[in-house]
Amino acid sequence: MTVANFDARYATLRKALQPHSVLGYISDPNTDVEAQMEYYLTEYALAPAIVKYSTDERLVVANFHSNKQDQAMLRAKNLVRVQDFGNDIFIYRNVTK
Numbered sequence: 001m002t003v004a005n006f007d008a009r010y011a012t013l014r015k016a017l018q019p020h021s022v023l024g025y026i027s028d029p030n031t032d033v034e035a036q037m038e039y040y041l042t043e044y045a046l047a048p049a050i051v052k053y054s055t056d057e058r059l060v061v062a063n064f065h066s067n068k069q070d071q072a073m074l075r076a077k078n079l080v081r082v083q084d085f086g087n088d089i090f091i092y093r094n095v096t097k
Contacts, residue, residue, distance in 0.1 A: 010045035024057035058097040
């Protein structure tokens with residue numbers, strides 16, 4: 001996937017964010033290298049929002065690669081889906097924040 005394609009996946013979410021929003025991040029990559037690369041691309045795509053590699057923020061951007069998210073893992077992290085932005089990009093809310 002090119003940077004431009006990755007950037008395009010986040011276009012709808014980027015438009016919905018307030019500048020300098022702070023978001024957590026979660027993904028379901030196949031490898032650690034892929035996870036790190038996609039995290040950096042997400043930071044780039046959503047700038048000037050701040051994206052932290054954590055689910056401890058009130059809102060968490062989810063970069064999933066399939067329609068079958070691990071619901072048990074999401075519940076364990078106290079995450080509830082807020083909105084689907086298409087292209088397997090979602091916003092979740094941490095219900096403990």
